Amino acid sequence: MGLLVRIYYNAVYGALGGLLGWMLYGIFGNKNPNPGLEQGAQMLLAGAFIGGFIGYLVVSVEAIRDGALVRIARLGTYGVVLGAIGGAIGMLVGDQVNYALNALLGNYFFVAMVARGLGWMVLGVAIGMSEGIAAKSLGKFSYGTLGGLIGGFIGGCLFGLCYFLAVQNLEGTNYWSNALGLVILGACIGSLSALVQAVFQPASVKVLRGWQEGREYPLERPASLLGRDEHADIALFRDMKVEKKHAIIQREGNRFLLVNNDAPPETTRVNGEPVRHSCALQDGDRIELGTIILRFQARTAVAALSSSFKNRGLARTPNQGS
Secondary structure, three states, X not given: OHHHHHHHHHHHHHHHHHHHHHHHHHHHOOOOOOOOHHHHHHHHHHHHHHHHXXXXXXXXHHHHHHOOHHHHHHHHHHHHHHHHHXXXXXXXXXXXXXXXXXXXXOOOHHHHHHHHHHHHHHHHHHHHHHHHHHHOOHHHHHHHXXXXXHHHHHHHHHHHHHHHHHHHHHOOOOHHHHHHHHHHHHHHHHHHHHHHHHXXXXXXXXXXXXXXXXXXXXXXXXXXXXXXOOOOOEEOOOOOOOOOOOEEXXXXXXXXXXXXXXXXXXXXXXXXXXXXXXXXXOOOOEEEEOOEEEEEEEOHHHHHHHHHHHHOOOOOOOEOOO
């Protein structure tokens, strides 16, 4: 359920970004430019608006759900900048590829679909890269880029289909058909980016009780901060027994450790046992921070490797030293 919710939110925010970007271009852009440089400049502007909005909302969707304003601003900045660049390049590339394929293969609907797919693929890649850069995670950079590439191509193909049908049926471009195509584009980039990252993410924690109950947080960084701090990767608001920087989940190779960040041991437990310093985590472990309960979830491959390490004598033992 956590994965489906994550995909849903990414799809909704991506779709909203595509719609807002197109609406803003409708206000400030010229939809009937003169051929030549003006037309090219308008295409770059339209792509920048669309890519910027999709990038902003997709990259900062987790922070928006948490209501963490500082993280929204930080993550959104990466999304806006790289999304705008990717959108501008993607719009121009798609148009040039469309002309080239039309001249080579003819004016068929599949030509328009492939051309737009290749163009908007650039936007998807840029958004996926921005997610990884914002999270400072090489894994998220790789998985996000792959997901964005797939989402951008599929969404771009569907956008191209909407565009082609509008031109054929109305003998000209149609504002609302383009808007629909961009909504689909944003939804595809957002949802497929989330899906691919979820498939490859090494582990996650799910909130069983407390703030954002049912929410699942991926553990993609070398160190993920848990607490009430605005910068926390896993935001645990509304529980005053949780410190602002309560604990850290560190990734060491294929192992994950819960590190107590000077919080009271009685409010930092793994499977009911107080953790004074650190404790190795295994799939299914219950983490208690204050009154909030989380479940650590390792992927099958990671769990298998952990079992292998344990069998070699690396048994998990909570460090309860001062």
